[in-house]
Amino acid sequence: MSMTFNPDPPEPTPEEMAAALADLEHLANSRPAAPPPAPKMGETKRVRKLRAQVAEAHLLADLQDDDTPILLDTPKVRTRRTAAHQAARLHALGRDPEMRAWQADRMRKLLVTAGLVSLTLALAWSTAGVQHFAADGAPAWSPGWVFAWLVEPFLSLALLVVVGARAFLGVRGRPLNDRTLVRIEWLFLGLTLGMNAWPYLPFIASDFTVSRLVLHILGPVVAVAIVTALPIILAAFAALHHDPDGTPTGPSYRANAAVDELTARARHLVETGRLSADSGADKFRRALGCGMDTARAIRDALRTDPARGEPGR
Structure with missing residues (x-):
């Protein structure tokens, strides 16, 4: 009876490798946990308490350098920021x-x-x-x-x-x-x-x-x-202006348009002979039913009318 010796054994398949790794992982997980270190000779309860306090102090020192909790807004800060933002919005709206x-x-x-x-x-x-x-x-x-x-x-x-x-x-x-x-x-x-x-x-x-x-x-x-x-x-x-910077707004433009309309009516009265361009402001006021300031403006506008060719008085 003869025996054949094969110097190169066959390589394991991937399935065999996976099964072997699974067995090793199972053995590692099934090992009992290491028992806690036995207290040293002469280590009393007071020593263990102090050791725990020292370890806690080291952990607190490491965490103390982190400023993240300080950067967070507290409820009071958020309430104050909300109130300030609302006040700024209302102030801007009040100037609109x-x-x-x-x-x-x-x-x-x-x-x-x-x-x-x-x-x-x-x-x-x-x-x-x-x-x-x-x-x-x-x-x-x-x-x-x-x-x-x-x-x-x-x-x-x-x-x-x-x-x-x-x-x-x-x-x-x-x-x-x-x-x-x-x-x-x-x-x-x-x-x-x-x-x-x-x-x-x-x-x-x-x-x-x-x-x-x-x-x-x-x-x-x-x-x-x-x-x-x-x-x-x-x-x-x-006569109120609503622009806080003093720029006339819509109502002022409408007032100017009304003055222009009254000036056109006064010019028509002058052309038809019902009024004279040299009339006083009071006559313009009574004929047009406007205020005295408006009547003066209309009188001055007619006296400086280019069609008359006369300078304002």
């Missing part, structure tokens, strides 16, 4: 011309509404005084006594028509400063004031007291104040 124009328009309407309501209440306050004057001692519930209650209401309604029209047109940028309307306002207010005050004037009232006189003229005085102040307030709003 459109926002400023909207705020001015809202405030102007609010003031006009409050003024008209106050005027209505002031005229209602004077109703009793006017009724006492108009009744002239008529018995209660007699026709003269009843109709006397209607005097103040129809005067107030007529006055409110004029004041309301001027207020509405003033809000729309077209102030109505016609002298006839102003005279009508003062006529109604003068009648209301006179009828309230007359029965309580000195040498008229049987028992004159200043307090009674002031009490009865309070309503007409408030009405006079409102009618006088309202056009001035509306004129100030009409």
Whole structure:
């Protein structure tokens, strides 16, 4: 019997190599964990506690150099940053011309509404005084006594028509400063004031007291104040610029366009002979129903009209 010796054994296949590696990994994982190091001779509980504190201190020292926790925003910082960002946005919005124009328009309407309501209440306050004057001692519930209650209401309604029209047109940028309307306002207010005050004037009232006189003229005085102040307030709003840098905005351009339109109308009146180019500003104001400043601008524009060939005066 002969035996053949093969000096070069065959190479293992990939499947055999994978199986061998799996066996080695299984053996390594199945080895029991190494037991904790036995305490050294003479190492007491106090020593082990101190050793743990020293190890903890080394770990804390390594982590202390990391500034990442400091860079994070706390809830208080985030709240403050949010509030600052919102304040900056509101400040920028408050300087926006459109926002400023909207705020001015809202405030102007609010003031006009409050003024008209106050005027209505002031005229209602004077109703009793006017009724006492108009009744002239008529018995209660007699026709003269009843109709006397209607005097103040129809005067107030007529006055409110004029004041309301001027207020509405003033809000729309077209102030109505016609002298006839102003005279009508003062006529109604003068009648209301006179009828309230007359029965309580000195040498008229049987028992004159200043307090009674002031009490009865309070309503007409408030009405006079409102009618006088309202056009001035509306004129100030009409001349208001909404650009914080002082640049005229849309309402100013519309005002300039209105002046140009009135100038064209005045030029037509001059050409048709209804006005003279040398007329004063007051005549232009009455003919066009505009303010005195606008009338002066129109007068100067016509006097420097190239068609006349004359320099401005």
